[in-house]
Amino acid sequence: MEINDIDIIIEVLDGNTDKFAILIDKYKNKIFKIVSMHVPQDYVEEVANDIFFKSYKSLKTFKNDSPLINWLTVISIRTCKDFWRKKYAQKDMPMSSFSEETEQTIEQGIDYRTPEDNILGEEKYKMLMKAMEYLKPVERTIISMMYAEERSVAEIASITGMTESNVKVTAFRARKKLSEILNTMM
Structure with missing residues (x-):
């Protein structure tokens, strides 16, 4: 018999912190x-740990009005956005300033999934992921949620706190920008 999430949360909040490992x-x-889907592969484990x-630190704020995974998804998206805010705060270097070998290393680090999981093919997928880096974090989040996670506009609006109209407009603009970036890269 599987213990439900709320029972585990109650135990963790009552001091049995080892039970949080079950949720993990x-x-x-x-x-x-x-x-x-939101950060380079080299940072996935670090961001997931964050x-x-x-979620452990804010467990007492879980209201149980939706499944725990929805609450964790919101925390995940916000943490990924925080990751990119920190990255953007650092001084950027243009790709042209890197050697060809360094550029290839960077491109290899962008491959979030294995080529077998990718219907586009390895090279096209790498190009898409590289182009995604030029999008704003909110644009990257919406595009990833819409296409990679196959979430509806309503779900994305709920998770991000945006209106459905804003999600649609941001997705439209992001697709247009992504298309321009990809055309430039080709």
């Missing part, structure tokens, strides 16, 4: 999948 084991694959740490 239950949701780690879903969280890793979400994170791998997510579980933040």
